[in-house]
Amino acid sequence: MDTDSRAKAQRFADLHREGCFLLPNAWDVGSARILEAAGFPAVATTSAGVAFSLGRTDHDFFAEQPAEDRVDRETMLRRVHEIAGGISVPLSADLEDGYGESPETVATTVARTLAAGAAGGNIEDFTGDRTRPLYDEKLSADRIRAARETLAADGEPFVLVGRTDVLLVGGPLDEAVRRANTYLEAGADCAFVPGAADAKTIRTLVRELDGPLNVVMGLTGNALSHDDLRELGVRRVTVGGSIARAMYRHLLDAARELADNGTFSYAADQLSQTELNDLFRQG
Template identity: 40%
Template sequence: MTIQQEKAEKFAELHARDQAFIIPNPWDVGTSRILAHVGFEALATTGAGFAFSVGRRDGATSKEEMLAYVRSIAQATDLPVSADLEEGFADDPDEVGEFIVEAAGTGIVGGSIEDRGYGREKVALGDRYSVDVAVARIQAAVDAARSLPFKFLLTARCDNYLMGHPDLDDTIRRLQAYQEAGADCLYAPGLTTKDEIRAVVSAVDRPVNVVIGLSGEPISLSELEEIGVRRVSLGSTLSRTALGSFITAARELKEHGTFGFTKDAIAYADITAMFTG
């Protein structure tokens, strides 16, 4: 059995158990190793966090840049990694399937495909694919995943809420269609209440991922687990938290000439210890 197969089995087992798990999103090798050191069981990449790290807006990285980033995270630790594969860098279902195979070659054991465009081809940035096209794209991704010599866990993502279309009924219909197309995990970022999350979980029979850090009522891991959520991600939240602290520090320096932010800096010896060995 290969290392990738072992990681894939471990990742599938996390989704099969009753206990929910957190899958945090590092944006580079250093943050990957910190999260592994803290003790998380799996990692997920963040397209937005990576874009911010290279000075771009979300969705403005190339396929080649994204694959290089994903590879670096997959190789940074011994943990299974699922990747934010955006819309698959293509509109055409067959090309999405080809991208899944290409992405799997980086060492990841799972990935998500979205039902919105990024303006790279025919679908404008933020526009949603029609249900028929979105389902065909998920089906192609699933078929490609099943062709791999290990269990690649395919997450289908409905971006209605993120794109300003908070239609719960349509979101559920789309997720149910993606389930029928064979998706292993379902994800609708931007759900804002426990009732919305509960409605999604009760409407499907696949593990549901919920992202924390967007707008909405605060919900703990135990509460999400009670609702039936199996996976909790952070998206770009950790990246934005770090950048928020950096900007606050920079503004204190520029506007006040003081150094109060230094009290929150991790000790040099502590961060060095995390990267030793």
């Protein structure tokens, strides 16, 4: 890791020590640079946004998502490398389940993500198998532990996030708390519990977890604000694929207007060529 990348990674780690920061999710260099220009201190990737940009599906059970539709590790890491090299703020990578079940595979994925220029990354316990939607808790902890040991051997800053999808698959909050704490104990720097979107649930997580909490907002236009989440004790807030989905909503509306009406009102609110050139101009 070069000096600049190390400094970015350390800045990202420092963001997790106190306060509550917004970490919006990009899917390509252009979206990341727009988020950077808005003043965010760091950017994350969204596996959903990357998948959609490739015309593929995201985060589904294998029976509903054929293997050829899933974004593989090589493709995702290329995109991570492109985005990390295209912005001057730290990048955190959505690494899904680490692209394999074994702890050794997860450790390799995290090591390669660090080499690609990312300052952090998430590892989730969602399997994609409807018969066992979550990896066994002990195995999940071993996967986090293997990633942490690899990072420790490298000696470079990297924020490792342990994500549990208990709530997304209909499991109870107490299991989400237990799993998140297990991942923190195994070496995660931050816990991520998607599906926690109301004040009562988030307050419980903050109280019961032995480390900082990431929550994801924007999935349903949730009424809680950044200020609300700060007051609840959340450490960082991501938005998942919601910005990408909003962009595709506009694209679909424009396509339908053109196809159905032959009109062009969709263009009324577009960014100008000059504005985009200014946003993307290097230096």
